Amino acid sequence: MRLWRVGRIAAVLLAAVACQSAPARAVVRAPQAITRAPEAITRAPGTVTWAASADRLGEGAADRGYRLVVHTSVAGSELRVRLSNAFGDRPLTLDGVRAGLQSHGAALRPGTNRRLTFGGAAAVTVPAGASVWSDPRPGKVPAGANLVVSLHTPDAAGPATGHGMAMQTSYLTQGDHTAEDSAAAWTGTTGSWWYLDAVSVRPSDTATGAVAALGDSVTDGWQSTTDLDRRWPDYLARRLDRAGTHVKGVANEGISGNRVLADGAGQSALHRLDRDVLSQPGVRTVFLFEGVNDLKAHTGVTAADLIAGYREIVRRAHAAGKCVVGATVGPFKGWPEFDPAAEAVRQEVNRFIRDSGEFDAVTDFDRVLRSPYDPERILPFFDNGDHLHPNDKGMQALADAVDPGSLDCTR
Structure with a gap:
């Protein structure tokens, strides 16, 4: 359709402009990233509570942060997220991956923003064409909540994977500010979801x-x-x-x-x-x-x-x-x-x-x-x-x- 192209192009351009306005910083290398093979974890236990189809977005960028707002459907515990490099042409490392609940805008409810791990590691490298589920995060997630997944890409480049037309405002920054509840560093906006294509929980x-x-x-x-x-x-x-x-x-x-x-x-x-x-x-x-x-x-x-x-x-x-x-x-x-x-x-x-x-x-x-x-x-x-x-x-x-x-x- 003609209109979908307008929406997706606008979202990607908005993301690019927002990130260009942020000050440049040195590239941060992810510590001890665990690598998942393409055939590794393809399914998580539990039930999907949110998802968006993966597609090719623009180019990945080094030392960029994404604070992605998604809306849950079913409630549950043991939250997991699926990160996708389905359309990438090289390995993708993500570190500082966290999930919490939205307060307003890019600000998070204090005490909800918790680190996600991958095989116990704080960072994960996803091969080209692959995706990976995180380990379960302790705690409960309500139905109908705005969940915020924060990601940092220390050295991303090449084609990025995500969902272009989110109909949802998410937030961008330069550097790793994923642990911060405050919205102060998250001054850029995007109308796309980057690298995230599913969230699951274990219902009661x-x-x-x-x-x-x-x-x-x-x-x-x-x-x-x-x-x-x-x-x-x-x-x-x-x-x-x-x-x-x-x-x-x-x-x-x-x-x-x-x-x-x-x-x-x-x-x-x-x-x-x-x-x-x-x-x-x-x-x-x-x-x-x-x-x-x-x-x-x-x-x-x-x-x-x-x-x-x-x-x-x-x-x-x-x-x-x-x-x-x-x-x-x-x-x-x-x-x-x-x-x-x-x-x-x-x-x-x-x-x-x-x-x-x-x-x-x-x-x-x-x-x-x-x-x-x-x-x-x-x-x-x-x-x-x-x-x-x-x-x-x-x-x-x-x-x-x-x-x-x-x-x-x-x-």
Whole structure:
């Protein structure tokens, strides 16, 4: 999508400008970093409480600090974070890794900012293409909290890994200020999450699981209000926290502009399924809401092509013991790339999702979003103005349409 590029480029440029304004310091070498091989720790015990799909960002920078604000879904103890170098072309060392709770802005609640270790070491070197889970951090983490993960990269260079369009303000500095509760040194801002792609906890109820939402910009939250956690998976997490089901965790695995079949705006859903979804701890159900970018890209994608992609995702998820909920593709008439041919494919694809019986459950997002006066268009009350992306009310309506019982599924 055109808008996702604007958001991601702006986020990366903002990060670069903020860091250039900070005073230069000598590069600090990480002490006694433990190195993890690509096949090392790929899964943590417990349940994912937050996640964001990994993608390539800009260039890594030496002696830079990141204070990343993320919003938890399920509560629990033994917090772990997953650090990713999936798109790096060289080893990545991270030291001074800490996690605490936000007070306001870059300031932390006193007493909550605790060091994270990796095999007992204070620093970790992640090989190119790999990711690593931290050791568990003692203490409890509440549901619906703003967790702050602080990182320092002593000698990073080359392609960085992260999530470009966070719809959340995080903070930057030069040098290692990760141990400080104060916001004084964290004067830069970024709209991206750097090197962090998942957080897990151990819920008090061992039967607690999670759902992973695999999607594009609508799932990623484009046009929802920044810093208020109003993406539809956020609204769903708040519903699940009150629902009488065992599924409480929500992993938002949306990438703006993403497609099911082809790489471009991030790796395709097919290519990133294992890393972004099936590897997440405690995921019981995959919620598949993707396809509009395949339809409107004018690349000749047919309904049969897209259905084959859906079937492949379902097959692989089922083989991993996960259930799959399919969501119908929403309307987009009025978007510049809309045409009758793409609309015909959308209608055929939605008939498959509704009627094929190949999904474990179906949520009809098309029915929720479409106007009763022109079903090819999004309802104006839910339209942010570009005729494709829902506003905050539309995001809430999507979450309200999900049956919590359909997510509490086992195979």
